[in-house]
Amino acid sequence: MATVRDVERVIARLPEVTEGLRFGHRTWYVGKKSFAWVRPFSKADLKRFGDETPPDGDILAVATADLGEKEALLSAHPGPLFTIPHLDNYPALLVHLKSTPPKLLREIVEDGWLAVAPRQLAEQYLQR
Known part of the structure; x- marks a missing residue:
């Protein structure tokens, strides 16, 4: 349901975001932190899927506040949100854009931004 264009639209509403490349892939930052x-998927990721078919289409990684939030989100939205072994013990999850409703995408991306934004900027944003 969602596309990278939808991601761009959500991110355009967030303050002080910059875009760059990290490992050759589009990455969005607030300050120096990526969100x-x-x-x-890398070749190693695809190998780990074994006989299981990996999700097709664009995949977005999004930061979470901590591992507890990551697990809660994965439990609440098991279809569009998932993880892979590469992200074990790392506060980020993956979003299968093709199966993500726009409202969920907006919430996940905004939460990712809030997870890494400077405290004062995040507080100003939440008070708008």
């Missing part, structure tokens, strides 16, 4: 990045 969302396009995350295609």
